[in-house]
Amino acid sequence: MATQQGHQAEDATKKQRTFLGYLALMGPAFVVGAWQFGPGNLTTAVQAGSRFDYTLVWVIAVSTILMIFFTDMSVRLGIATPTSLITSIKEHLGRPFGVLAGFGVFGITLMFSVGNAVGSGLGLSLVFGGSPVLWTVVCTAAVALVLAFRNVYGIVEKALLVIVALMAVAFVASAVVAQPDWYRALEGAIPSLPAGSEILVVALVGTNFSINAAFYASYGIKEHKRTRTDYRDITLVDTIPGIVAPGIMTALVILVSASVLGQTGGEATSIGALASIFEPLAGPGGSMLFALGLSGAAFSSMIANATAGGTMLSDAMGRGAKAGSPAARIVTGVILSFGLIITLSFQSSPVGLIVIAQSLTVLIAPLLGVLLIIMSNKTAVMGELRNKWWHNLFAVVGLVTIVASSVRLITLLLG
Template identity: 65%
Template sequence: MNEHVASRPPATPGTGHGRIDTETVRNIVESRKTRRTLWRQLALIGPAFVAGAWQFGPGNLTTAMNAGALYGYALIWVIIVSTILMIFLTDMSVRLGIRTPVSLISSIKERLGGWVGVVAGVGVFLITLCFSVGNAVGSGVGLSMLIPGTSPVMWTVICTVAVASILLLKGIYGIVEKVLIVIVALMAVSFIVSAFVSNPDWAAAGAGLIPVVPDGAWLLIIGLVGTNFSINAAFYTSYGTKARRRTETDYRDITMVDTIPGIIAPGIMTALVIVVAAAVLNSTGTDAPGAFGGLAKIFEPIAGPVGAWIFALGFFGSAFSSMIPNCIAGGTMLSDALGKGASADTRTARLGSAFILAFGLTVTIVFAGSSPVELIIIAQALTVLFAPILAALILIMANDRKLMGQLRNRWWQNAFGVLGLVTVVALSVRLIVSLVGG
């Protein structure tokens, strides 16, 4: 099939079989120019990298470090599988963002019924509530580790107020975001260096690619999937794609420069987190970190006492930067679901975002005496309860022939999509059984 068929508009009057109208020719030429120009390709980077950055937050770091500390290299396979499935769901969402006339939820309402669209929007909103707990706890804990003797709850309050202010004063966000990206990048580089300096057992790490489930690891596995196979982040990618006005002629380049690298990057980083935690914490006998103080030792091989400071700074950066897209996405989805507009600027979206921030803060205060590590892991695990609905809707809409046209799912894309759906359904059932069983 011609690679440019997807960009062909409806035939104009007088255009017979075997003839191509001038607009199609122009689109083909523009498409080729775009793929030959590196800077134009790089300009397509955006939605998937945002989704990937959203994944690599405090919940991701906490669950991955605990996986390495408690079970060594045994759970690396969870990250690999989650990353592959995330690529396919994100790709479907990108194509939906290109093809939907207004928004994904609006198209769901039109084709599957208004109540289905409401369920989808509310589902994303509920998942963002779960993520808000990890972000709130992580931001407070990170700053309290930077400034010993201070209260994590106090810092959570300050961070929540700061995020609310940034959302109101949008001009500030661009500057703050760049600073936080540098902080998180510092932590990412530290993990890469630590992965070699800590001298891990690479043969054992390779064996970790073989799926095994250690005793007592189910909750942690569910938490890992909840953070790395982030269905709500994939779902929201369609909105970022739509906001950037991507077209069908952009699709192939988007896949190569945004979708695949944007999702693989946090997957690799998460796998390295497990490797370093296994080498530094598990192999030294520190195999039951109940507090962040134990996890902070992860950078000692390369930075000594400064390692704890690097950990705290990066952990705060990942938490604080995740708070912003998390509450924006939740508020936007809720607004769209309720028919108030698919924009973060609507009153409903702003109220929804405010509620998400308040929810994370409230849970942090109420459970201030609990282990922050356990609280984050449980909150991340709960996200899989709502993920099956969103995964099913992405899969169904990506197969809608009338909506998707030539960008409709192929059989192999459906195969991975169904595998992802079955995965989150199975984990949801497992989590419910675990919760009911005590």
């Protein structure tokens, strides 16, 4: 009887869902996507297109698919667990694992903060002129102001949804203007490893298959108090589009880079250089479109990165799992300050700094991936939302990919 009533309630919920109701489910995965789609992501994509033409598009396709599965695991954990993800890990796997996860994510957010700070200054200087360093300071201060509001997560989520939409328009328009060779782009979806591309492939994996960002999805689900009856709709209107959107935009950056450089005969290893080469092909408007996309990516990623790092480290320390908790605000400030200080201290090679910082994230990601897989397979925690065999298949493939990237990175750094 109780089961029948439960099914009736679920059916009623589905029937009552309106268009606005579906829109209301959007958010957590788009925050995840905005976090992973930052200046480091764009810089590595520009290098992939400029140095290796269309041949590394496949890395984005594979990374996006794997990212969907890990984000989905986090979403289900956010629905099923009565407490936050890190707190649940402490309860079921032991406190050391939860603390290690929180500090691991904090370490990753510190690395991402460097790329965000560098990219924000570069992007805004391309749009408005002036010193990139000055704009880095201005952007960091603006993000700190946004995160000072009481309802931090709600403000962040709404802002990022708008920014992601604007970025999508900018990069789609750039691709239309650049007119890439779509046949060769499809050929690039076939895996290959050009000589000298190893460190760049690791960086692309680190930015596009961002397990730390997927890990944070459960916190957004908890903020919204989503239930099991919401799961299917969340998958269709939030999880899949929220992760696919940055994947498509990253692929477009590779295509635009390869196409523009092929038509102009120029060379570019940075977004700024690409924007300047883009101008002869599309005029000042084309260059501005690309610069606006970079600015949006930097600002959105900076907000999401600082918010997520602050929230999860606060949770690991037992100081609250909300973005607006005092401990989370303090850690958020530390993350923003770290990115600003490192950027001001190492101005000579910002692009190299971004690539190295993004690559290093894969050293911490395997731990987070293992924890997500273990927790998602616990029947006592998940119930009917427990991983199915195909979830575990893609989870293992993803874990092997990120471990292989970590091993390769260590080999390259030591060699």
